[in-house]
Amino acid sequence: MAAHDHQVIMAAYLTLGSAALTLDGVQATLTTSVEFDEDTVWGDLWKQRKISLGDVQLTFEAINDYTDNELDEDLDALIRTEIACALRPDSGAISATNPEYQFTGAVSTLQKTFQHGKVPRVSGTVMLTSGSGITRDVTP
């Protein structure tokens, strides 16, 4: 049986434009999806579908940092502007085993929580805006 080389995410890397979440992040979920348009007609016994549009969406959560010029301000600077997004499993160097996923998008939601007795959290969603889709980059 082949040996597995699974890893636990301990220090992932996420930048949304100039907002660096690597030191404040808690979780990120990258979803790549493809729409299908049904192409089934009379006489078909099985459904037929055409591959249609692709899409990319990223959700993230972080501990917010209200220090001047830090995460909270950098995240506010993402609203209504396009951003270069990059996510990889580990903040170390990019490699074949540490690929970076890149796409150009824009923030569609940004949520900040202010809960009594808790550290402040911020979460959000980034949607694809560029026709180039997502790049899986292993270029150092």
Add this chain to the structure above:
Amino acid sequence: MTVVERFLEELKPFRAQYDDLSRKIDSLEEGPVRLALKKRRNQVEANARKVRDRYIDEQMASDNPVNIPRFSFSETKIRNKEPGAKLSGDTDTDE
């Protein structure tokens, strides 16, 4: 001029604009103007990313494709930092 050299050449004005905005951002006190400049800076990097995407698309159609170098104007401020380390500055964008 090779494809990669052409790409790096095309990237230069974006880099210069990004660095120029970074200098302005650093010289400003907190406020809505600084925030607006950060937005512009984000858009500059996004536009540069689109240039790379275009080169990658071109290479996919090429008979002799080459890899287009990766870049990130904003990432180096966190490169090699230990988890838990605090960021400092906002303009450490050496490539």
